[in-house]
Every structure is written in structure tokens, then in C-alpha cells.
Amino acid sequence: MSPRPLPSPSSLLPALRTHVWFGSCPEHMQLALTERARLVTVKAGEMLFARGEHHDGLYCVVAGALKVGSTDPRDGSLRLTLYLEPYHWFGEIALIDRQPRSQHALADVDSTVLVVPRVQIEPWLDAHPECWRDIARLACGKVRLMLTAMEDAATLPLQQVLARRLLFFATGFGQSTQNEPRRRLRLPQEYLASMLGVSRQTVNKALRTLAREGVLALHYAEIEIIDLPALVQRAGQVDPGLAGRSLPTSATA
Numbered sequence: 411m412s413p414r415p416l417p418s419p420s421s422l423l424p425a426l427r428t429h430v431w432f433g434s435c436p437e438h439m440q441l442a443l444t445e446r447a448r449l450v451t452v453k454a455g456e457m458l459f460a461r462g463e464h465h466d467g468l469y470c471v472v473a474g475a476l477k478v479g480s481t482d483p484r485d486g487s488l489r490l491t492l493y494l495e496p497y498h499w500f501g502e503i504a505l506i507d508r509q510p511r512s513q514h515a516l517a518d519v520d521s522t523v524l525v526v527p528r529v530q531i532e533p534w535l536d537a538h539p540e541c542w543r544d545i546a547r548l549a550c551g552k553v554r555l556m557l558t559a560m561e562d563a564a565t566l567p568l569q570q571v572l573a574r575r576l577l578f579f580a581t582g583f584g585q586s587t588q589n590e591p592r593r594r595l596r597l598p599q600e601y602l603a604s605m606l607g608v609s610r611q612t613v614n615k616a617l618r619t620l621a622r623e624g625v626l627a628l629h630y631a632e633i634e635i636i637d638l639p640a641l642v643q644r645a646g647q648v649d650p651g652l653a654g655r656s657l658p659t660s661a662t663a
Contacts, residue, residue, distance in 0.1 A: 419447040419524055422472060426524075429497040430585045431548050432470075439541045443468070446530035452476075452517040463511045465504030467527045468545075471496050474521025475596070479604070480513050488514065490604035493597065498585065502548045505532070555583060558649055563607065566646075569616050571606060573645040576626075580635060584649075591638065598631045620644075 423444060427433040432440060449472070452458050458469070461480060471494050478492040478500065491513060494500060504511055505528060535542050555578075562571045578584070580591035603613040617633065620626045625641050627634040635641055 416449040416451070416522065419444040419449060422524070425472070426470065426497050428587045429470075429499065429582070430587055431499060431544075431551065432497070433587060435544045436541065439538070439544060442534050442538075442541075443526050443531065444524075446534070447524050447526045450523050450525055452521045452523060454517050454519045454521075456517050458515040458517065458523060459511050461511055461514050465501070465508060465511060465528060467501060467525055468499065468505055468531060469501045469515075469526070470499045470524040472522050472524050475518045476515050476521060476523070477518050477601070478513050478515045488516075488604070490601055493518070493579075493601055493605070495582070495596075498582070499548055500552075502545050503552070506542075506545060506549060551583070551585070554649065559605075568606070568608065568612065569619065570644060570646060572602070572613070572616050573620070573641050574648055575602065575606065576633065576635065577641060577645050577648065591635070593635045593638075594629075595633045595635070596631060597633055 420441075423440065426440070426444070432443075435443075452474070458476060459466070473496060476494045477488060477490055478494060479488045479490040481487070482489050492500075494515075500515070503509075535545065559575075562574060566574075576595065576597075577591070579595050579597060580593070582588075582592075586592075599613050599617065600610045603610040606613065617626060617628055620641075621628050623640070625635075625637045625644070627636050
């Protein structure tokens with residue numbers, strides 16, 4: 411059986427607009443990005459780009475999931491920083507500063523990625539300089555996330571950090587336009603452990619406590635949110651820019 415042909419980038423506009431950042435960009439910028447884009451497939455375990463490579467564009471996951479992180483010099487494993495699912499955009503920092511890639515990006519499962527080559531989009535942005543601010547907004551969202559993660563890790567107990575991270579995933583880090591957070595998260599425990607900088611056993615213990623309390627249900631490579639208000643309560647106040655609009659207002663600072 412021949413592989414199913416990839417859709418045209420422009421046909422993905424309605425789906426891409428479910429991401430708050432892309433949907434809030436001016437329409438002519440949305441069109442410029444999709445008109446200059448191409449779709450590429452990345453097999454599970456295959457590298458999209460490696461740390462140190464020359465920057466070559468802006469990306470968006472449209473199917474599957476990508477792991478972003480750096481290599482642990484002790485054992486060569488990937489120290490996970492981000493787990494990107496549809497329709498998350500990335501690659502904007504290297505587009506802005508023209509520096510080499512700072513991390514690896516590889517497919518967790520067979521994935522499809524929208525690629526907007528730098529040589530195509532940079533001249534357009536230079537001709538529409540007001541839209542560089544939109545690229546900067548995308549980068550600022552990543553900075554906000556990293557600073558929040560650092561502060562959480564330094565000041566909060568693990569179970570609260572875990573609850574907050576699960577809420578961020580459920581709302582697409584505040585970038586999903588959906589009315590309700592996702593209740594089933596494809597998020598293996600070892601990925602959570604890597605992102606939180608603790609052992610898998612430590613994460614498993616914290617998750618099982620939440621499961622016993624009826625907040626979560628644990629499945630193979632998945633976490634199901636059973637009691638969203640209870641998870642929100644355990645997370646405490648969170649930045650509305652990361653939690654999204656679909657959480658109760660009491661959860662946002």
C-alpha cells in the first residue's frame with residue numbers, strides 16, 4: 411500500500427489556529443507562514459535537528475510528538491526539556507538570534523512537522539517588521555515556561571510541581587483554544603521524571619498517591635485526569651499565560 415499523501419500546508423490553517431499564538435497572529439502572517447511551508451515526516455526515534463546545527467527555520471508539530479532536550483554526558487540519554495504535540499511551534503529562538511540549535515529535537519512516534527525555511531520567511535519578516543514582534547511573543551512564551559519551571563522546582567514540593575506540570579500539558583501550556591483541558595495525556599512517567607529532574611520511581615510514587623486519592627488514573631504511557639478541580643487545587647495559583655483559559659479562574663494568579 412502506498413503511503414497516504416501529505417495535506418497541503420494551507421489546508422491545515424483551521425487546525426493551526428487552535429494554537430493561541432498562531433491564531434493571534436495577523437492573518438497575512440498566518441498565510442505567509444503556511445504558503446512558505448512544507449510538510450516533512452519524521453520516523454520514531456529520528457532526529458529532526460541536532461544541537462549545534464545551523465538554524466534553518468520555524469517548525470510546528472502537526473501530527474505525533476517530538477522530544478526536545480540535550481544529551482546527558484554521563485550515559486548519552488536525552489535530558490528532556492519539552493514534549494511537543496500538535497500544534498506547538500518551535501525554533502523561533504534560533505530564527506531570532508541566528509545562533510546554532512541549542513537542543514536536539516527527535517520524534518517520539520512517527521510524526522509530521524510543518525517546516526517554514528528561514529530563507530523563505532526571514533525576507534518576508536524583514537519586509538513586515540511589525541510581525542517580528544509576533545515571533546518574539548512566541549519566544550517569550552518559552553522563556554516564561556522555563557522561568558516558571560525553575561521557580562517551581564526550587565520552591566515547591568514535588569507533588570505540587572507535578573500537578574502544575576500536568577495542568578500545563580492538559581491545556582497545551584496555555585496555548586490551546588479548546589474549551590476543556592484534555593483529560594488523557596500521552597506522557598510516559600520517565601518523560602515526566604526527566605523534565606522534573608527526579609527519578610522515575612519518585613514520579614511514580616507521587617502519581618500513585620494522586621491515583622489513590624481519585625485525582626488521576628494511570629494507564630500504560632498515559633495519565634488520565636479524573637478530578638480536574640482536585641488537580642487544580644493541588645497545583646495552586648498558576649500563571650494564566652501557561653494554564654490557559656479553560657481552567658477555573660481560582661487556579662490562575
